[in-house]
Amino acid sequence: MPGHDVAENGSPLPEPAVRVPTRVVAYREAEPRADSRALAVETPVNLVYGSVPYAVMMTTPSDLEDFAYGFSLTEGIIEAAEEIRGVTLESGAEGLRLLVDLAPGRLREHLARKRALSGRTGCGVCGIEDLASLPSADMREAPAIRVTVAAIERALSALSDAQVLNHETRAVHAAAWADLDGTLVAVREDVGRHNALDKLVGALMRSGRDPATGFAVITSRCSFEMVEKAARLGAAVIVAISAPTSLALARAREHDMTLCAIARSDTLTVFCGGERLVMSG
Structure with a gap:
């Protein structure tokens, strides 16, 4: 099961999954049969910086400190993990709050910006005011890495077993980081695909892992x-x-970047950046 957080105020947090009673109806049988089903939990999480609410995202309540770090980076609020002095998780009747304590200089810069974001599940651009506000990462020199197709195959093969919450619920996305040999070193899950990736980003930031040592x-x-x-x-x-x-x-x-997609057990489609791929090894 994904990492389960504990609220600072001692209030119980929702589990990442709950089991509910169901009835299974077979079209050619007279009576339904009793059963039960695990459902992925979806709960509102309010991210707050310097006592000022910033965004409400619908997330799976696990690995939320990772989520705070990753969301803060991908939103452009911070540039490095050291700019977060601490994260406090609070639980209340209406949902969860992540209180992110930014370094003073970074907090002043953040408060000078504004963005309204009432999040739907995994939505990445809800609340922006105009097209010029679409996210765009800073241009950077991409790491000069080489990845073998065998390593990608190995990571894909291992990912299914690593999706613990999805095995239980069949309703969540995963984002994983693999070393250059294809070994999975971190996997994060969430009902929102963007949230899963933010959690992964946060986990890598907090561990200090070099992005040049693997692939997503x-x-x-x-x-x-x-x-x-x-x-x-x-x-x-x-x-x-x-x-x-x-x-x-x-x-x-x-x-x-190298973008590979429609990744299956037997084929992989390379859309760009194929020069980083090694066909054998």
Whole structure:
């Protein structure tokens, strides 16, 4: 099960999954049969900086400190993990609050910005005011890494077993980080695909892992926000189970990233950046 957080005020937190009674109806049987089903928990989480509420995101209540770090980076609120002095998790009747304590200079810069974001599940751009506000990661020099196709195959093969919450609920996305040999070193899950990636970004930031030491794998479609978040982390290679959008491909090219998608057990489609891939080894 994903990491379960504890509220600072001692209030109990929701579990990542709950089991509910159901009835299964077979079309050609007279009576339904009693059963039960695990459901992924979806709860509002308010991110607060310097006592000022910033965003409400619908998330799975696990690995929330990772989420605070990753969301803060991919939103452009911080540039490095050291700019967060601490994260406090509070639980209340209406949902959860993540109180993010920013370093003084970073807090002043943040308070000078504004953004209204009442989040839907995993939504990456809800609340922006105009097209010029679409997220765009800073241009950077992509790490000069090489990834073997065998390593990608190894990571994809291991990812299914690593999705603990999805095995129980069949309702959440995953984002994973693999070493260059394909070994999974971190996996995060959430009802929101953007949230899962933010949690992964936060976990990597907090552990101090160098983005040049591996690649990202996501189980969702690859929209432009997913590419932007990976670019903010500094990832050079992103592998998606589903297909990319046209804007995702354009952004991946702009950031000199390698984008592989429609990743299956036997095939992989390379959309850009194929020079980083090694066909054997």
